Amino acid sequence: MNKKLVALTLAAFLGTFIADIDVTIVNVALPAIQVGVDATLAELQWIINSYAVCLAAFMLSASGLSNKYGLKKIWMLAIALFTLSSFFCASAGNMPMLLIGRSIQGAAGAVIIPGAMSIIFHAFDDATQRAKVVGCWSAFSAIALAIGPSLGGILVDSVGWPSIFLINIPLGILALLLGGWGMNEIAVDKYLRLDVIGQILSIISLGCMTYAFIEAGHAGLMSSTAIFPFAAASILFFVFLFLQARSDNPLLPLSLFKKPGFGIPNIASFVLGFSTYSSLFFFSLFFQEAQGVSASQAGFRMMPQFLLTGVVSIFFGWLHIRIGTNRLMVMSYAIIGAAMVMLGFADAGTSYVYSGSMLSLMGVGMGIAVPVTSICVLNAVEKPRFATASAVMNSLRQGGMAVGIAVLGALLGASAVSHASRQLADAGIQKSVSYAQALVFDHVADAVVPSYCYREAIAYGFQNAMFVAGLACLIISVVLVIYYRGSRHRAEIYAR
Numbered sequence: 327m328n329k330k331l332v333a334l335t336l337a338a339f340l341g342t343f344i345a346d347i348d349v350t351i352v353n354v355a356l357p358a359i360q361v362g363v364d365a366t367l368a369e370l371q372w373i374i375n376s377y378a379v380c381l382a383a384f385m386l387s388a389s390g391l392s393n394k395y396g397l398k399k400i401w402m403l404a405i406a407l408f409t410l411s412s413f414f415c416a417s418a419g420n421m422p423m424l425l426i427g428r429s430i431q432g433a434a435g436a437v438i439i440p441g442a443m444s445i446i447f448h449a450f451d452d453a454t455q456r457a458k459v460v461g462c463w464s465a466f467s468a469i470a471l472a473i474g475p476s477l478g479g480i481l482v483d484s485v486g487w488p489s490i491f492l493i494n495i496p497l498g499i500l501a502l503l504l505g506g507w508g509m510n511e512i513a514v515d516k517y518l519r520l521d522v523i524g525q526i527l528s529i530i531s532l533g534c535m536t537y538a539f540i541e542a543g544h545a546g547l548m549s550s551t552a553i554f555p556f557a558a559a560s561i562l563f564f565v566f567l568f569l570q571a572r573s574d575n576p577l578l579p580l581s582l583f584k585k586p587g588f589g590i591p592n593i594a595s596f597v598l599g600f601s602t603y604s605s606l607f608f609f610s611l612f613f614q615e616a617q618g619v620s621a622s623q624a625g626f627r628m629m630p631q632f633l634l635t636g637v638v639s640i641f642f643g644w645l646h647i648r649i650g651t652n653r654l655m656v657m658s659y660a661i662i663g664a665a666m667v668m669l670g671f672a673d674a675g676t677s678y679v680y681s682g683s684m685l686s687l688m689g690v691g692m693g694i695a696v697p698v699t700s701i702c703v704l705n706a707v708e709k710p711r712f713a714t715a716s717a718v719m720n721s722l723r724q725g726g727m728a729v730g731i732a733v734l735g736a737l738l739g740a741s742a743v744s745h746a747s748r749q750l751a752d753a754g755i756q757k758s759v760s761y762a763q764a765l766v767f768d769h770v771a772d773a774v775v776p777s778y779c780y781r782e783a784i785a786y787g788f789q790n791a792m793f794v795a796g797l798a799c800l801i802i803s804v805v806l807v808i809y810y811r812g813s814r815h816r817a818e819i820y821a822r
Contacts, residue, residue: 330508335449350478355479363421367735379536380431380529389717398510401445401505405502411428468635521575527562536728537555579711586706590806598723601799602695609685611784660691660803734791742787
């Protein structure tokens with residue numbers, strides 16, 4: 327491998343690393359950020375969701391931008407934006423600044439993550455060498471996800487929460503230098519028309535939907551702050567679908583969903599984001615706010631999930647040959663669902679032996695679910711549509727994560743308030759609901775509120791969120807069983 331290929335490969339690895347590590351490293355810092363910028367529970371959800379919404383929305387247009395303006399130019403611009411926005415996040419003294427920085431990070435990450443794979447595929451013509459580099463790239467991505475919680479916890483406890491963003495800056499600069507020297511420009515169609523209207527509608531509709539669910543958890547499902555954004559999101563979404571069906575170059579090719587075997591796996595991808603990807607937000611709150619451990623301890627407690635995901639991913643090829651695609655799909659979502667339902671029994675005093683075992687079981691399920699879902703989606707389309715199908719699948723997964731944090735976060739908040747108000751009422755405290763809302767949503771405790779009330783309320787909310795998340799995975803596993811049985815039955819009829 328020549329020096330320029332080495333530089334290009336390292337740039338792709340570093341870019342993926344900073345984009346992936348931000349998925350996990352920020353979650354463990356949320357309680358510290360809450361204190362640092364005086365954030366509410368709803369605002370904590372937006373710290374994650376501003377990133378997830380932009381990541382999901384812009385991922386659909388990432389390939390189009392690269393094809394029109396050049397892969398190197400767009401990818402380097404995304405790295406530069408991610409680096410600058412990381413500095414912006416670290417310097418943020420209030421929530422609006424932090425959310426702006428996180429949104430820019432998400433938009434840049436939507437280009438960086440799929441762009442790295444395109445860079446590698448264009449640079450390496452030899453299939454064997456390319457496979458080795460892709461394998462190393464996957465391992466690097468798994469390492470980023472695995473070390474994110476523990477590294478974030480150590481940085482928060484020793485230096486402070488801004489440091490979780492500052493570590494991106496030297497890595498981003500190094501990626502820019504290596505990529506600038508090692509990459510060659512690649513443009514496919516400079517006359518390509520981009521679906522700008524579709525892009526705008528997708529961002530606004532997903533953002534309104536997320537806002538509506540977050541507000542529903544705080545102000546109530548029938549409140550005006552929840553109903554109007556939900557109505558706007560629904561209208562904009564149908565307008566988006568209407569325009570996509572009539573566009574010559576749609577952001578979301580609806581024709582793909584007519585292909586057998588494409589729709590159901592993509593629904594599963596959404597559920598995977600809704601349940602497992604969003605769960606990092608809730609695990610961080612559970613370990614730190616309900617069980618009272620430090621950020622670094624919470625990070626280490628979350629690590630087994632990602633370690634098992636990485637280990638199982640290594641043996642996925644072996645499992646795939648022996649068990650088969652359909653059975654692995656059903657089995658993986660059932661494992662995740664069972665583990666999350668079992669986590670619904672964890673409370674403020676639950677031993678880590680129990681919760682760590684369930685997180686490990688989740689990691690096993692994810693190590694199978696992520697690659698097998700990708701295989702199912704890509705198997706349903708022709709080779710020229712691989713990039714588009716992959717973008718749709720990943721966008722739905724990230725969108726599921728945004729919706730999961732909003733919906734499950736609303737459930738956590740409402741359940742926590744209900745539990746806290748009952749505790750306060752039983753203790754003879756007047757205005758128990760008002761005290762409970764201030765305690766849960768604003769983390770404001772009064773002298774009359776027992777010290778244990780907040781921890782037990784968050785634990786109760788966590789339990790309800792895990793039950794619903796686990797149930798979603800179990801339901802999709804049942805749907806997959808029915809779907810595959812129906813497909814086999816149809817195949818037998820056609821064969822006669």
